[in-house]
Amino acid sequence: SSRLTYEEKAALQSHPAAKKILEIAIKKKSNLIASLDVSTTQEVLQLAETIGDTIVAVKLHTDIIKDFSEEYVIKLKSIANKKNFLLFEDRKFGDIGNTQQMQFEGGLYKISDWADLITSHVIAGEDSLKIFDSKVGIITIAEMSSSATLTDENYKKRAIEISENISNVIGCVAQSKLPSSLLLFTPGVNLNSIKDKKGQNFNTPEKVFDKNHTDFIIVGRGIYKSTDPKKEALKYQKSGWEAYLKNISI
Numbered sequence: 001s002s003r004l005t006y007e008e009k010a011a012l013q014s015h016p017a018a019k020k021i022l023e024i025a026i027k028k029k030s031n032l033i034a035s036l037d038v039s040t041t042q043e044v045l046q047l048a049e050t051i052g053d054t055i056v057a058v059k060l061h062t063d064i065i066k067d068f069s070e071e072y073v074i075k076l077k078s079i080a081n082k083k084n085f086l087l088f089e090d091r092k093f094g095d096i097g098n099t100q101q102m103q104f105e106g107g108l109y110k111i112s113d114w115a116d117l118i119t120s121h122v123i124a125g126e127d128s129l130k131i132f133d134s135k136v137g138i139i140t141i142a143e144m145s146s147s148a149t150l151t152d153e154n155y156k157k158r159a160i161e162i163s164e165n166i167s168n169v170i171g172c173v174a175q176s177k178l179p180s181s182l183l184l185f186t187p188g189v190n191l192n193s194i195k196d197k198k199g200q201n202f203n204t205p206e207k208v209f210d211k212n213h214t215d216f217i218i219v220g221r222g223i224y225k226s227t228d229p230k231k232e233a234l235k236y237q238k239s240g241w242e243a244y245l246k247n248i249s250i
């Protein structure tokens, strides 16, 4: 087979967050990350409870939430513990190290207190990534899903080089293959549309496994906008897992 299994990938990873997400994937037979891009804590908590069994992580944009509180974080953490998934803050840091450190540790959200995984751009260069606590798993943005993105081949290559040099970078967000030492997280996954009207491009789970050998699919509107999020999450879990099994058997 031209791709590694989750067990093989886990053996290559040294960071606890990488080992943990792969362990959850194997245990739940799921490579699904749900992006809960909703605007109230109640919606996040309700969705997390409803679909928690089907996912490996909840991806959040905490700055979308209208009523963020410490109590919300406690509740979300408790659901994550109970249902066994990670908390992934898609902050997409993109500044100098000193500023990123304040954004990561401070402000209203205190991301460093609760996030297992975060995203960061690499636009400010390698040193800007060294400020994140060694316990958090960093996922760098190597390539974006949107039309006419500036993340061309050269950018992606440089982003991968930086990612390989930072010990708590566990993988990248990208739309094409990565070296097997980095986990591949693919957003822009939807079974019912090929794009939105704001530049997003979608692929099916099958396509991102076949073409890119992805490790994790990230689904937003496909799940949280549906009338039956539980049923849809199960559908994505199943199609993602089947695509993975097919991928490792070739």
Ligand code: UP6
Residues within 6 Å of the ligand: 035, 037, 061, 090, 143, 144, 145, 146, 173, 187, 188, 189, 190, 200, 218, 219, 220, 221, 222
């Ligand atoms: N995301 C992308 N593309 C990227 C990086 N991140 O779509 O290249 C994020 C978005 C959103 C989610 O910020 O939270 O993944 C995709 O949601 P959707 O399925 O509703 O398009």
